[in-house]
Amino acid sequence: MLSTVEVVQVFLARLAAQDAPGIARLCAPTVEWEAPDPNGARWALGPRTRREVESQFLTLFATFGLEQLSVRQVIADGGDAAVIGSARWRVRATEEPVETRFVAVLSVHLGEIEQYWQMPDTLASAVATGAATRTG
Known part of the structure; x- marks a missing residue:
């Protein structure tokens, strides 16, 4: 085990390999899930089966091609771990880069894995896919 x-x-190795x-x-068999949809526009919450986890990834x-995955830190305490990092993706439909x-x-x-929470920069993803516009 x-x-x-x-x-x-x-x-992380499987994520990098897509x-x-x-x-x-x-x-x-069931994962407590909290992560955004790939375009970052809305969040998927609640239990997911392995098949649903596979479908999410x-x-x-299919939406983003991973170009670089950088892990700054992994903090582990018993059965819990937090991964802090950054990623460079490319929107497959438009070739728009996303950091x-x-x-x-x-x-x-x-x-x-019984629980998975992902907290990415959803605005960057939503802007890159056209699901939102950046104002400012």
Whole structure:
């Protein structure tokens, strides 16, 4: 059975590889989920099955191509881990680049992700996909 830190390391490797099925296999049968839709316009909350987790990441990878994933820090305490980092994506439909900062919180029990909270810069994603406009 993998430790919390090992699960996070595998998760990040699969994220960098854009491996949605592999990410889903790291999850418990039901995951408590809090993350934005890929365009950042609305949030998906509540329990998700492995299949729904896979679908969420497949949609993300169909919308954005990941060009760079940088992890600044992983903070682990027992079964909980927070990942602080940034990512450079490219909107597949328009080739628009998107730079985002994020925090992802994963709760791991018996080697499986049971809770996933992602807090990215949703405005940058929404602007890049045309779901919102930046004013200021």
